[in-house]
Amino acid sequence: MFRSYPPQIVLEAVLNGLLTGAVYALVALGLTLVYGVLHIINFAHGAMLTLAMFAVLVAHLGFGIDPYLAILPLTPLFFAFGYGLQRFVISPASRNDDGAILLVTLGLSIVIENLLLAIFRSDTRSLTLDYSFSVVDLGFALLSLPRVIGFGVALVVAAALWAILALTDTGKAIRAVAKEKLGASLVGIDVNHIYAVTFGLGAATLAVAACLLMPSFYVNPRVGNAFVLVAFTVVVLGGMGSIAGALVGGLVIGVVESLSGLYLGESLGQIGIFLIFILVLLFRPTGLFGAKA
Amino acid sequence: MAEPILSVEGLVAGYGATEILRGLSMSVAPGEIVAVLGSNGVGKTTLNMVLSGILRASAGTVRFLGEDITRASPGEIVARGLIHVPEGRKIFPNMTVRENLVLGSYRRGKAARAGNLERVFSTFPRLRERSGQLAGTLSGGEQQMLAIGRGMMAEPKLLILDEPSLGLSPLLVEEMFTLVRQIHAEGLAVLLVEQNVVQSLEVAARAFILENGIFALSGTAADLAASDDLRRAYLGL
Numbered sequence: 069m070f071r072s073y074p075p076q077i078v079l080e081a082v083l084n085g086l087l088t089g090a091v092y093a094l095v096a097l098g099l100t101l102v103y104g105v106l107h108i109i110n111f112a113h114g115a116m117l118t119l120a121m122f123a124v125l126v127a128h129l130g131f132g133i134d135p136y137l138a139i140l141p142l143t144p145l146f147f148a149f150g151y152g153l154q155r156f157v158i159s160p161a162s163r164n165d166d167g168a169i170l171l172v173t174l175g176l177s178i179v180i181e182n183l184l185l186a187i188f189r190s191d192t193r194s195l196t197l198d199y200s201f202s203v204v205d206l207g208f209a210l211l212s213l214p215r216v217i218g219f220g221v222a223l224v225v226a227a228a229l230w231a232i233l234a235l236t237d238t239g240k241a242i243r244a245v246a247k248e249k250l251g252a253s254l255v256g257i258d259v260n261h262i263y264a265v266t267f268g269l270g271a272a273t274l275a276v277a278a279c280l281l282m283p284s285f286y287v288n289p290r291v292g293n294a295f296v297l298v299a300f301t302v303v304v305l306g307g308m309g310s311i312a313g314a315l316v317g318g319l320v321i322g323v324v325e326s327l328s329g330l331y332l333g334e335s336l337g338q339i340g341i342f343l344i345f346i347l348v349l350l351f352r353p354t355g356l357f358g359a360k361a
Numbered sequence: 362m363a364e365p366i367l368s369v370e371g372l373v374a375g376y377g378a379t380e381i382l383r384g385l386s387m388s389v390a391p392g393e394i395v396a397v398l399g400s401n402g403v404g405k406t407t408l409n410m411v412l413s414g415i416l417r418a419s420a421g422t423v424r425f426l427g428e429d430i431t432r433a434s435p436g437e438i439v440a441r442g443l444i445h446v447p448e449g450r451k452i453f454p455n456m457t458v459r460e461n462l463v464l465g466s467y468r469r470g471k472a473a474r475a476g477n478l479e480r481v482f483s484t485f486p487r488l489r490e491r492s493g494q495l496a497g498t499l500s501g502g503e504q505q506m507l508a509i510g511r512g513m514m515a516e517p518k519l520l521i522l523d524e525p526s527l528g529l530s531p532l533l534v535e536e537m538f539t540l541v542r543q544i545h546a547e548g549l550a551v552l553l554v555e556q557n558v559v560q561s562l563e564v565a566a567r568a569f570i571l572e573n574g575i576f577a578l579s580g581t582a583a584d585l586a587a588s589d590d591l592r593r594a595y596l597g598l
Contacts, residue, residue, distance in 0.1 A: 237463075246455070247456075248453050250451050251451030253436075254435065254439070254444075254446075255439065255468065255515065256438075256469060
């Protein structure tokens with residue numbers, strides 16, 4: 069079952085894994101940010117990614133907008149969508165009770181998925197672009213161009229998110245609310261506004277992820293869940309709520325998936341991911357970058 | 362007496378069906394230190410939560426600088442200059458000392474942020490030394506200084522200090538009361554909410570004794586310190 073491969077092939081698999089991993093990291097960033105601040109798992113994360121991917125599809129087929137250019141309108145649009153969803157739907161419907169939030173986001177995911185199913189049917193679609201199958205030749209390895217672009221943009225988004233959290237007043241307020249809600253209220257931070265901003269940022273990262281995925285991936289009304297399952301593993305591996313953890317975790321998971329695909333066969337590639345998931349839960353439940361319990 | 366900066370009339374508040382405050386009336390004049398004293402569980406912190414808009418009053422009014430703030434949000438109350446330094450400090454443990462102070466001016470005092478930061482650092486040299494350190498790693502006394510410094514960053518017109526001496530060593534308690542005098546000497550009105558009756562009466566001009574949600578005694582600090590009732594109940598004399 070185990071074959072030995074020449075180093076060049078293994079290296080190419082590792083590089084490809086890093087490229088995929090960056091997009092996993094991007095999907096995980098939103099999930100971990102919302103968890104870190106609101107202390108809830110957003111069950112609608114996958115459905116929101118699917119929605120964003122359909123938005124990219126419609127932008128291209130309906131308006132002729134290139135998926136990468138679609139980042140510009142879709143990121144603010146999804147920020148507003150996420151903000152509104154938290155402020156006017158999730159928060160009022162759940163009265164900030166954690167258990168209720170879980171149910172509300174689960175309900176939202178069902179609503180979004182079925183709306184997409186009603187509008188677009190269950191067909192799997194993809195975009196045909198001039199550059200979909202372009203490759204970058206590094207001399208020692210061939211890499212898919214859309215995935216190289218995805219890697220670069222994902223890293224830029226992670227850096228931008230870090231800068232927002234570290235340097236802006238709103239970012240500092242987000243970190244303050246994450247650990248000390250009462251203290252935050254007493255310096256005049258509107259906690260509900262910050263929750264909504266955080267949810268909006270999570271949605272905005274999904275919009276970027278969707279724009280990066282669509283040139284080389286397909287979409288159907290359930291596609292987001294596969295990514296979020298992986299993203300959840302990334303979040304647990306990196307440490308719940310840790311931005312750096314999500315980034316490193318995403319890259320690690322990408323490489324693991326790629327290598328286990330190489331050695332165990334493409335169809336078994338994801339086994340490695342869930343093996344890691346179980347090992348982390350057993351031996352380091354706080355994750356790589358998680359705070360000690 | 363001058364027009365009060367803070368006036369509370371017939372304040373009733375509680376959690377759910379449990380009434381904690383059962384009709385409180387009091388006032389603070391500009392530049393005055395007023396103490397609210399009482400032991401654990403009499404409603405001191407509940408009073409502060411209502412004053413800062415975290416908890417809604419079920420009856421009564423709170424007026425600050427002549428305006429009704431009874432139903433104002435915590436953010437609006439901070440914006441007006443009523444700053445509450447809470448019991449237990451409630452600093453941001455995951456952020457540096459400097460970031461904590463900067464967030465003190467999140468809603469108010471943003472324009473003069475750099476100057477105020479310098480002022481807080483000169484009042485608390487320890488905070489300057491530790492400005493890059495995570496706030497959660499500070500000692501209890503340093504955390505209390507940080508909480509007060511964070512409050513000062515918002516250029517308060519009235520500062521509520523909830524149990525600033527709680528959990529501090531006797532030496533640090535002394536330091537804390539010296540600091541309260543110093544803040545007051547700069548012209549700031551202070552509402553000092555404390556269990557420490559003796560030292561609070563030394564710094565305050567007037568005091569209210571809170572018992573089971575009502576003010577059992579009130580008057581000038583000097584009169585209260587000499588009162589037999591108070592001495593029996595709180596000083597064991």
